[in-house]
Amino acid sequence: MTDGWPAEAVDYVQAIADTKLMLSHWYAEQAFLGPNISDSIALFSLTQDEYGQVRQFFLQLEGQGRDGDWLREDREGDEFCNAATTDRPAPDWTRFEVRFGLTDRAALLLLDAIVHDDFAGLTDKMSEEEYSHFDFHDGWLEHLASSEPEEFQAALEETLPDVLAFVGPSEYDDGTDPLLEAGFTDRSVAELREAFLDHCEGLTSGTDVTVPEPDGLAAADWDGRRRRIVEGGIEANVLESIRGTRNKEFAAE
Numbered sequence: 001m002t003d004g005w006p007a008e009a010v011d012y013v014q015a016i017a018d019t020k021l022m023l024s025h026w027y028a029e030q031a032f033l034g035p036n037i038s039d040s041i042a043l044f045s046l047t048q049d050e051y052g053q054v055r056q057f058f059l060q061l062e063g064q065g066r067d068g069d070w071l072r073e074d075r076e077g078d079e080f081c082n083a084a085t086t087d088r089p090a091p092d093w094t095r096f097e098v099r100f101g102l103t104d105r106a107a108l109l110l111l112d113a114i115v116h117d118d119f120a121g122l123t124d125k126m127s128e129e130e131y132s133h134f135d136f137h138d139g140w141l142e143h144l145a146s147s148e149p150e151e152f153q154a155a156l157e158e159t160l161p162d163v164l165a166f167v168g169p170s171e172y173d174d175g176t177d178p179l180l181e182a183g184f185t186d187r188s189v190a191e192l193r194e195a196f197l198d199h200c201e202g203l204t205s206g207t208d209v210t211v212p213e214p215d216g217l218a219a220a221d222w223d224g225r226r227r228r229i230v231e232g233g234i235e236a237n238v239l240e241s242i243r244g245t246r247n248k249e250f251a252a253e
Contacts, residue, residue, distance in 0.1 A: 004064060004065075005064055005116065005118075005184060006178065006179070006182045006184060008178050008179055008182075008184075008224065009116070009179055009182065009184045010061065010064050010065075010066070011081065011224060011225050011227075012110070012179060012184070012185075012227075013057055013060060013061060013064075013114075014061060014066070014081045014225075015081040015082070015083070015110075015166065015226065015227040016057060016107055016110050016111050017053075017054055017057035017058060017061065018080045018081045018082040019081075019082045019083045019086055019103060019107050019166065020050045020053050020054050020057070020107060021050070021054045021080075021082065021242060022080075022082040022083075022086035022087075022234070022242070023046075023050050023086060023100055023103065023104055023107070024046075024047045024050030024051050024054065025086075025238070025241070025242050026086065026089060026090070026096075026100055027043045027044070027046045027047040027050065027100070028043070028044065028047040029089065029241075030043075030089055030090060030096060031043040031044055031047075033090065033092070033093055033096055034093060034096075035093060039136075042132075042136050043136075045132065046132070046133055046136065049129045049130075049132070049133065052129075053126050053129070056122060056126075058071050058072065060118060060119070063118070072243065073243050074243075075243065076239075077233040077234045077235070077236070077239050078226075078233050080226075080233060080234055081225060081226045081227060082226075082233075082234070083103050083106070083107075083162060083163065083165075083166035083227065083228065084162040084165065084166070084228040084229075084230050084232070085099045085100070085102075085103045085159055085162045085163055085166070086099075086100065086103060087232060087233060087234055087235070087238075088235065088238075092151075093144075094144050094148055094151045094152055094155050095155045095158075095159075097137060097140045097141055097144055098141065098144075098152060098155035098156055098158075098159050099155065099158075099159050100137075101137035101138075101140065101141050102141075102159060102160075102163050102196075102200070103159075103163055103166065104130075104133055104134075104137060105134065105137070105196065105199060106163050106166055106167050106196055107166075108127065108130050108133075108134075109167065109192045109195055109196055110166075110167065110192065111123050111126055111127070112127050113185040113186055113187045113192060114184065114185055115183070115184070115185060115186045116183070116184050138203060141203045142203055145203060145204045145207040145209045146206070146207045149207055149208035149209050150208075152204075152207075152209050153208075153209050153210070156200070156204075156209065156211065156212070157212055160200075160211075160212055160214060161214070161215075161229065162228065162229070162230065163196070164193055164196070164214055164217065165217060165222060165227060165228050165229045165230075166227045166228065167189060167192050167193050167196055167227075168189035168192070168193070168217075168222070168227065169189060169217045169218060169219040169221075169222050170189070170190055170193055170214075170216045170217045170218075171190070171216065171217070171218055171219055172188055172189035172190055172219065173188050173189075173190040173191075174188050174190075174191075176188075177189050177190070193214075197211060197214070217229065
């Protein structure tokens with residue numbers, strides 16, 4: 001473990017870890033929302049990937065001074081830094097895929113941008129694990145955009161602002177992004193947002209879905225610790241299921 005990271009980097013990694021924690025929760029909790037049993041099996045597999053990655057991120061955060069018990073057991077809802085899209089369950093399969101599939105993609109973009117020595121080899125391994133996620137998600141997203149364009153459009157318009165807030169402010173470009181300037185990442189938030197929107201355009205190409213033109217997001221209007229623009233957080237009943245004795249499996253052996 002190298003010397004301490006910038007404070008913004010600790011928050012950045014915390015947000016990725018907490019978002020993956022919530023994705024793993026919903027992949028398991030809503031595994032039977034999909035239209036067939038093979039989707040359920042796939043989601044349980046994705047759950048295991050996310051749990052493993054959460055463990056690794058938590059170990060890194062402990063190395064930067066975050067208390068392990070606090071990470072796994074002792075936090076309140078507003079102390080979690082997950083993407084706002086993962087606060088609550090999805091009401092149907094289209095919203096599940098748009099909400100969680102696109103959030104999963106955004107988390108990959110964020111982790112893949114990390115170039116700090118403490119993550120040498122780790123982010124490459126995680127990115128390889130994510131291939132199966134996007135075989136699954138991208139296939140479904142393309143299908144749903146084609147077969148249910150109105151429902152998909154509504155879900156996308158509902159989801160996009162919160163996913164982009166998780167990625168970060170549009171004004172963080174090559175000259176102003178603090179993590180790029182610190183050498184913790186190799187791409188600015190502005191570049192990551194563009195890559196994410198390009199991905200959305202690719203998923204919906206040839207369909208009746210239009211990717212909305214996003215409003216710019218200023219850093220002054222953004223919660224940099226929780227990487228969101230809205231209040232709220234994980235509901236109490238969900239919080240109980242993701243902390244306490246259940247989360248002891250994330251502890252270092």
